[in-house]
Amino acid sequence: MPTITISKRDLEKLVGREINDLEGLLGYLKAEVKGRKGDEVEVELKDTNRPDLFSLEGIARGLRNLMGVRKRFVFGKEPVLEVRVKKVGVRPYIAAAVIKKVKLSDSSIRSLMRLQEVLDRTVGRNRERTSIGLYNYDLLTPPLRYELGDPNSSFVPLGSKKRMTLKEILREHPKGVEYGHLIKGSYPILRDKRKILSFPPIINSNDLGRITTRTKNVLVEVTGTDLKWVERVLKIVSLSVLEWGRELHPVRILYRGKERTTPDLSQEEVTLDLLELERLSGFEIRDVEKHLRRMGYEVTKKGGRFVRVRVPTYRTDVMHPVDVMEDVLISYGYNRIEPEMPKLPTTGWKDGLTDKFREIGLGMGLEEVQTFIMNSKSFLEDFEVLEVENPMSSSKDCLRSWIYPCHLEFLSMNTHVPYPQKIFEVGEVVQGVKTRRHLCVTLAPSDFTEAKQMLNHVADRLRFEYELVPEGFPWLVEGRCGKIVVGKKEIGVIGEVHPEKLNELGIFNPVSLFEIDIDSLKRFYERIRTV
Incomplete structure (x- = not known):
């Protein structure tokens, strides 16, 4: 988070x-x-x-x-600047805004830089989708142009004293090395009539692309590959800069054959059904309008069971009336909601057997893991599995019948972690058409003897006797594996993993394991509860 x-x-x-x-x-x-x-x-x-x-x-x-505090700002209607966009290849979109009468301090500048970094890293996907630039508006010479630049054109990068060409920045500057792959050999630049402002998404210029405590008017621009998110990020950043200023003015963006005015501060309207709110929450909430205002909404119309509200322009997360209802409940206070038992004909029962197996696993010094019940048929081709009809992905096109192949896959992805790796899992498998619960213990490095010692400990704790019957199992060494039998009923498998399979998975330590069908031990449940 x-x-x-x-x-x-x-x-x-x-x-x-x-x-x-x-x-x-x-x-x-x-x-x-x-x-x-x-x-x-x-x-x-x-x-x-x-x-x-x-x-x-x-x-x-x-x-x-x-807190019910209102702060007034001025929102200009007419654009104060134009940005002319030429063909810029892989990064075609730009949005901009001008904030005037700002009063910046060192701490407020640091705050805005932190916001820029967080947005670039998160919604901007490390500057691939969006990247942000802030400029001293008073130093610019309009009009601005967003276009492909000459690789040999140059400027002084932010924080540097040396003039560098665009090619040199990509090759030598730390930001160019880090983000150069995003522009794939092209050279998008933002420039005014005289100078280059920035080389998006790499770096700003040191003179025009810097704001200081003396800056009175700020230009915010966002470039990227996704127009919707470019304009969303612009709204967030420009409204944040506005917190330190008085006026926000739009900018006209001129594309070939069309134009846009940014930022778009229009507000969507949502109709809230009060009866639906009561149904979802389970109780009647009084003063819904007060809670809506506390969360930044503006009530535009009310009557009967419906309330019409305007969503704050900076809220990119509100997509459905339920989102508004959630905000009402947040304002009301989840801690004020009295919990009730659901009105169901049955209630769940505490699974003491599963809890006991987890307690035993942790007591043996094992680390609990959770792997997916869904896997790939190609990976589990040696096992009988239940196939998924119309799977979303070939990596999740079947349901496992044993846990231990998933544990070996887990170990293969964690070879960089120090050994020994001793793991266990209580999870579900599907055998035939029935879902069953299994305990799987996997040890690396280890041999058959250590796995059997662990199995003995489980049997002692749960007070059941077992015998081992030699039998072959996929991926296990023949003669070093077998089935676990309790009361003439097969309940699991134990063995060493075949070296060829370990090499195939990139595991270079010997591995042993055992797996038990917990549901097959249900007749011991009452005895286990008293252990």
Whole structure:
């Protein structure tokens, strides 16, 4: 989950109030305090679907809504700048906005840089989908052009003193080396009438692409491969910069044959059914309008069982009325909801047998793992499996009949982890048309003797006697494996894994294992409960 560091002093400045219960208020934003150091507070966000909260500025906006504090801004209607877009290959989209009358401090600049980094890393997918640039608007000479540049054109990269060509930046600059693969040999640049502003998504210029405490007006631009997310990220960043300013003005983007004005601050409207809210929550919530306002919604129409609301423009996560209902319940407080037993004809029973096997596994010093019941027919071709009709993926086109092949696959993906690796799992398998519960213990490095010692311990703890009957099993060494029999009933398998299979899977340590059908031991259940 995203973790951000914020200044408590700056937070109170943006909210306009002293904040005494920060931990309690952050809970309404699905966030919590993870640590404090002086004025700095480390906040962990529990919802990755709310990128508008990935910054001090977004949290301040959310707290103002909760506390009923209103802050007025000016939103210009006419574009104050044009960006002309030529063919730019793999990164075709750009969006921009201008924020005026800003008052920046060193800490607020750090906050905006952190937001830029978090968005680039998360929704921007490490700058592949979107990347962000901030500029001193007063230093620009319009119009701006977003186009492919000459590989030999040059500028001074941000934080550097040396002038470099675009080719040199890709070859020598750390950011060019890190992100150069995203532009696949092309050279997209953003420039004004005189100079290059930036080389998206690599780096800004050192003069125009830098904001300082003396910057009064800021240009925000976002470039990328996904127009929807380019414009969404622009809204989030420009509204965050606006928290330190007074005015937000749009920019006209001129593509060939069409134009767009960004940011689009229009708000979607959603109709909330109060009876459906009552049905989903299980009780009637009074003052729904108050809870909607606390979460940033604007009520535009009400009557009877329906309420019409405007969704905040920065909310990219609201896709259905249920999302609005969730926000109402968050504002109401989940801790105020009285739990009730579901009105069902039956209730589940505690699975003491499975719990006992887990207790034994942990007691033997094993590490519990959980592998998928679904796997690939090609991987399990030596086993009888139940095939999935119309699978979504060939890697998940059957249901396993034994756990131990999945454990070997697990070991093959963890050869970099120090040995010994001793794991166990209580999980489901499908044999025939029946779902059954199995215990599987896999040991590396180990031999048949160690696996049998572990099996003896399980049998002693559960007070059952077994015998081993030699029999071949897929992937196990013939003569070093067999079936486990309890009361003339076959309940499992034990053995050493064949070296050829280990080599095939890239496992270079001997492996032994055993697997038990827990459901076959049900007749011992009452005895186990008293152990």
